Amino acid sequence: MGSSKEHKSGTKKKLEKEKEVQDEPATLDLTAKNKKSKKEKKRKSSSEDNSEKKPKKEKKEKKDKKDKKKDKKNSEGKAEDSHEDGSERNEMAAPDGLQRFPDFSQDPSTSTESILKAAQLGIPQWLAHPTTVERDVTVPISDERFALSPQILSRCAKAGVESLFAVQSAVIPALRAAHALARLRQHVRDLCVSAPTGSGKTLAFVIPIVEKLRSRLVTRLRALIVLPTKDLAHQVKECFAFFCVGTSLRVGLAAGDVPMAKEQASLVSEEAEYLDGDSSLVDILVCTPGRLYDHLTMTRGFTLQHLEFWVMDEADRLLNEANEEWLSKVHTAIEQDSLSVNSSNIYTPASSNASAMRRADLQLDPLVQPPPRIQKLLFSATLTGDPAKLARLKLVSPLYIAVTSDEDGDSSGPAAKYTFPSTLSEYFSICPEDKKPLWLMYMLWNKVVGRGICFTKSLETAHRLAQLMQVWIDGVPSDKWPEGKRAVVAEYSSEVSFAERTRLLRLFKEGDIDLLICSDLIARGLDIDQIETVVNYDAPIDMSQYTHRVGRTARAGKKGSAYTLVGLTQAHHFKTMMSENGHWGSMLKRFDPRNKIMDALRDQYKAALDGVSSLYAD
Numbered sequence: 001m002g003s004s005k006e007h008k009s010g011t012k013k014k015l016e017k018e019k020e021v022q023d024e025p026a027t028l029d030l031t032a033k034n035k036k037s038k039k040e041k042k043r044k045s046s047s048e049d050n051s052e053k054k055p056k057k058e059k060k061e062k063k064d065k066k067d068k069k070k071d072k073k074n075s076e077g078k079a080e081d082s083h084e085d086g087s088e089r090n091e092m093a094a095p096d097g098l099q100r101f102p103d104f105s106q107d108p109s110t111s112t113e114s115i116l117k118a119a120q121l122g123i124p125q126w127l128a129h130p131t132t133v134e135r136d137v138t139v140p141i142s143d144e145r146f147a148l149s150p151q152i153l154s155r156c157a158k159a160g161v162e163s164l165f166a167v168q169s170a171v172i173p174a175l176r177a178a179h180a181l182a183r184l185r186q187h188v189r190d191l192c193v194s195a196p197t198g199s200g201k202t203l204a205f206v207i208p209i210v211e212k213l214r215s216r217l218v219t220r221l222r223a224l225i226v227l228p229t230k231d232l233a234h235q236v237k238e239c240f241a242f243f244c245v246g247t248s249l250r251v252g253l254a255a256g257d258v259p260m261a262k263e264q265a266s267l268v269s270e271e272a273e274y275l276d277g278d279s280s281l282v283d284i285l286v287c288t289p290g291r292l293y294d295h296l297t298m299t300r301g302f303t304l305q306h307l308e309f310w311v312m313d314e315a316d317r318l319l320n321e322a323n324e325e326w327l328s329k330v331h332t333a334i335e336q337d338s339l340s341v342n343s344s345n346i347y348t349p350a351s352s353n354a355s356a357m358r359r360a361d362l363q364l365d366p367l368v369q370p371p372p373r374i375q376k377l378l379f380s381a382t383l384t385g386d387p388a389k390l391a392r393l394k395l396v397s398p399l400y401i402a403v404t405s406d407e408d409g410d411s412s413g414p415a416a417k418y419t420f421p422s423t424l425s426e427y428f429s430i431c432p433e434d435k436k437p438l439w440l441m442y443m444l445w446n447k448v449v450g451r452g453i454c455f456t457k458s459l460e461t462a463h464r465l466a467q468l469m470q471v472w473i474d475g476v477p478s479d480k481w482p483e484g485k486r487a488v489v490a491e492y493s494s495e496v497s498f499a500e501r502t503r504l505l506r507l508f509k510e511g512d513i514d515l516l517i518c519s520d521l522i523a524r525g526l527d528i529d530q531i532e533t534v535v536n537y538d539a540p541i542d543m544s545q546y547t548h549r550v551g552r553t554a555r556a557g558k559k560g561s562a563y564t565l566v567g568l569t570q571a572h573h574f575k576t577m578m579s580e581n582g583h584w585g586s587m588l589k590r591f592d593p594r595n596k597i598m599d600a601l602r603d604q605y606k607a608a609l610d611g612v613s614s615l616y617a618d
């Protein structure tokens with residue numbers, strides 16, 4: 001937990017530095033503006049060649065003008081309602097003379113069309129033209145298109161699922177149809193799915209996979225679900241386990257949180273190892289790429305020869321993994337084994353070095369048909385549009401389903417626009433770097449956060465911030481707090497052991513923790529029902545990071561808020577990023593703390609800084 005002396009002295013230096021810079025005048029880095037003018041020239045020439053885009057361009061220019069006007073208004077420090085209920089005025093337009101919103105009125109804005117066009121260069125047709133589904137659609141679970149069994153319907157009822165969300169209502173029928181085709185030995189298409197955070201992507205693959213496998217006769221590894229982190233693997237495993245109740249399907253987990261030997265023993269039986277695949281103790285395996293690689297390399301009897309589904313959840317993150325060896329390892333395993341068995345459970349007794357002979361036998365034997373091809377299923381809220389990355393997956397005639405919203409207009413192409421839950425309210429605040437802790441204190445003090453999660457840019461920042469908040473909280477007697485209730489914060493990062501993280505999540509869910517301070521470790525995928533607020537303590541560096549972070553709230557149709565603290569030097573980048581992705585405007589409101597409360601907190605902040613410094617003084 002970063003308690004070494006080295007870490008302490010580093011932290012101390014940083015805190016001293018933090019104190020030093022407090023009184024420095026903040027400067028806004030505008031170097032990006034010069035770079036931008038080149039971009040703008042390029043944009044102009046490309047839009048001149050593109051006359052059919054004109055009406056859209058005009059519309060955009062109007063919108064930009066409107067945005068610029070708004071920015072100008074902000075920059076002039078004019079009071080503006082900035083909070084959800086519109087009741088809170090911008091009383092803190094310029095305390096310290098630092099909090100004015102920088103004037104972007106001189107900034108040329110980059111056309112979304114040209115970015116889109118560039119992004120589409122060289123991308124395959126299927127990726128450029130997704131089947132789109134409206135975000136807010138829901139369909140009763142009993143709809144005949146889903147053809148769900150009584151067993152699945154009863155699990156859905158138990159889970160409180162009465163209707164299916166947009167992504168589920170599109171993906172489940174597509175997969176059910178594919179299963180029917182597979183049974184007839186027909187061509188099965190791979191599937192790529194992009195849908196907003198919290199929109200129910202997990203059930204979109206869990207339900208049809210359980211539905212397809214529940215009548216299988218023999219336990220064999222037929223579905224492989226790969227997720228980028230241990231935490232997510234646990235979450236998805238639990239979901240499968242819940243939906244497999246009432247079936248004989250067995251769900252396994254390989255995420256590296258138990259010793260390798262124990263994991264091996266849970267996946268493969270030592271007894272039946274003379275038959276490839278017959279030794280599997282699980283039908284569905286949820287795993288992380290690292291452990292999957294280890295089992296393919298080291299676990300005797302572990303084979304993918306019976307695989308029917310290969311799901312990659314948080315697919316773009318998996319494709320970004322620095323170590324992609326796992327991907328080629330899976331492909332090699334599949335290619336070696338794919339013709340050794342057919343789906344009607346007739347298998348050829350085989351040793352692992354006899355694939356070629358098996359193939360020849362299969363082709364000669366009229367009773368033995370080739371197995372169904374493995375169907376690859378990719379899911380993400382921010383599916384990559386990089387054709388080179390997708391090519392590594394060797395997808396076969398993929399179908400691309402994108403859940404979008406009305407505001408996305410003619411959204412086409414991969415992640416052409418990031419789609420956000422309609423129940424999410426978004427705010428940003430411009431503040432000097434060294435005052436960010438004060439902003440966070442304000443949010444905790446003033447109960448802006450409720451129950452929330454706070455993202456920082458690094459493990460170290462998360463650790464230092466959690467420590468500072470703790471010293472502050474401990475230093476103010478309970479009866480001085482609003483409603484006599486102290487805030488409770490905890491650090492939640494990969495520095496904290498998995499067991500401790502599990503405990504913290506439990507406390508958070510039970511309402512005993514108000515704010516989890518974390519690095520990006522859990523930005524993706526984690527489904528915690530109770531998160532009301534996301535605080536981006538450090539502004540995200542790209543739109544994908546923003547999407548995944550804010551997507552921890554406003555899930556499954558619930559309301560949620562996201563607050564981004566934008567440092568003065570990040571302000572230009574933040575606005576450009578939001579504008580380029582069509583996310584700058586009425587959906588993103590300005591939030592400014594109230595002067596009076598901030599004044600009261602300033603002394604407490606200073607005392608907390610001193611308190612932390614003294615921790616390291618010994």
Ligand SMILES: Nc1ncnc2c1ncn2[C@@H]1O[C@H](COP(=O)(O)OP(=O)(O)OP(=O)(O)O)[C@@H](O)[C@H]1O
Nearest residue numbers: 161163164165197198199200201202381525527556
């Ligand atoms: N049809 C449904 N009815 C009610 N609740 C649902 C339904 N589908 C999913 N949920 C709930 O919605 C929440 C979000 O679902 P899920 O975690 O699958 O989202 P996601 O799209 O994978 O999000 P992310 O991209 O952030 O990982 C979960 O708590 C899940 O139980």
